[in-house]
């Protein structure tokens with residue numbers, strides 16, 4: 001079990017035991033009650049969307065866009081096929097919450113997608129699952145079979161006249177497919193290269209049809225919103241930040257894992273839930289929303305609450321809720337070097353500023369890390385990032401730039417030391433001890 | 443070229459998509475072909491393209507774009523280690539170095555007996571379980587400290 005703690009949880013209630021993911025278990029937890037309420041109660045489509053709007057559920061995939069508003073962009077009277085697509089391509093370094101939702105509570109995602117399909121008049125859905133988590137993909141297919149056999153998927157669901165079917169599609173090792181239009185290309189059986197926007201997926205999505213894409217956790221939250229009511233869901237979090245959220249805590253803590261807490265919970269509380277700092281060492285910095293989010297230094301981080309607004313005030317992003325904790329044994333240059341390599345590797349190569357820029361960022365950070373930095377390298381890095389940002393088709397260019405800017409901004413002395421002295425400020429054996437690999441694992 | 447079982451699995455994938463969108467099954471079909479044959483030769487890719495009624499070049503583009511397809515022969519076991527930052531903080535890079543030393547090979551190399559190919563990987567969405575590695579694209583191994591790695595290597599025969 002990798003959901004290690006919670007405060008007032010919804011998504012992770014009652015998930016102990018090997019069979020929690022099974023339909024029978026989900027039903028005893030009140031599963032598919034929301035779907036019954038919507039379909040058997042003949043809830044008008046607009047009312048479902050309104051409930052989601054009232055909940056102020058913000059997309060859990062990274063951008064935090066209000067879900068109800070997104071759903072209202074789907075054309076009502078479109079005559080042909082429409083699609084709902086779930087983004088389970090969880091590849092943002094630090095993020096591992098969708099995997100656990102699918103592992104322990106897959107039917108909540110299925111139920112959420114059926115309700116979404118009903119609300120937007122879509123008859124078909126796909127769940128795009130990260131290729132690396134193969135066992136989870138197979139389990140999801142089994143959960144779909146269960147839902148189909150029980151009449152929750154297929155034609156005339158619960159006698160309502162509403163038809164909806166849902167299928168799983170797996171990725172095969174491309175981070176960029178987490179970007180929603182790359183993901184659509186990938187389902188169409190092509191290279192996962194992001195599309196120009198506009199047109200947006202709500203008008204031109206999968207196979208050119210109106211499509212809404214949401215994150216796994218976003219869909220999983222829908223049944224809870226319908227059951228509780230939008231207002232009560234909102235109140236479970238804090239104003240403008242509805243509900244609870246799963247946070248994936250990784251790095252230098254004693255108990256890395258997933259934690260479900262109300263939005264607005266202090267970071268200090270989350271850190272304590274995760275067992276505190278490994279070896280009692282000091283916090284150095286934290287990336288609060290997945291690798292694409294700017295790093296926040298320790299003192300600022302300790303003042304944050306875990307919600308979109310507070311993290312954004314600290315100059316970063318809540319993103320996917322991946323909290324990467326770094327203690328004083330971390331070499332910030334090395335940390336950034338690894339992230340820069342990642343973006344360079346994963347750039348799809350369509351736009352010149354991103355393709356060339358990510359290559360430059362990696363090359364320059366790499367040479368600083370390896371004692372070959374030049375005096376004007378920090379200025380060079382800054383100018384490369386400004387040449388990338390805002391000039392690319394998708395947000396990967398910005399995602400590659402923001403770590404560079406924030407690491408240099410907050411840990412400039414460490415970068416300067418590296419360039420001047422041609423070595424790490426943090427001795428290499430200290431870094432190695434920090435990882436805990438050769439000592440007891442926690 | 444592929445066994446009837448593999449073709450049956452591919453047919454099941456095709457059925458997930460609208461009848462005029464068979465190409466959508468290409469990722470799954472290539473994965474199935476690779477699972478059966480160990481790696482994707484040009485012939486295998488062309489066969490899949492033909493089976494789905496798409497241009498061979500289009501299938502080839504897909505096979506080269508996604509990192510989990512192997513376009514060259516690999517060892518009987520491919521071990522992919524995540525070394526991205528969250529894992530690195532909990533020994534992902536060290537685990538990779540440990541494997542290199544034990545196997546006497548570097549990343550993207552295969553042991554002389556053809557048993558194990560070592561790969562460096564990006565985030566697998568399992569960072570809480572670091573160090574993590576995946577065997578043959580299918581089996582995720584968590585909390586891989588030196589002892590666990592030794593156990594795994596003893597098992598891969």
Ligand SMILES: Cc1cc2nc3c(=O)[nH]c(=O)nc-3n(C[C@H](O)[C@H](O)[C@H](O)COP(=O)(O)O)c2cc1C
Pocket residue numbers: 058059060061062063064065067087088089090091092175176177178179180181213214215216218394395396399
């Ligand atoms: C490079 C890149 C990678 C992304 N990866 C993911 C991902 O793995 N999972 C995800 O849900 N959203 C990811 N997104 C965001 C999606 O494009 C999209 O905004 C999201 O799936 C919408 O769902 P939401 O509104 O429910 O958050 C990524 C975006 C970019 C630019």
Ligand code: SF4
Pocket residue numbers: 176193194346347348349350351352354355392393394395396397
């Ligand atoms: S910004 Fe980068 S990843 Fe995104 S479309 Fe352009 S080249 Fe591809």
Ligand code: FES
Pocket residue numbers: 093094095524525526527528529530534564565566567568569570572574
């Ligand atoms: S960084 Fe290794 S699994 Fe996420």
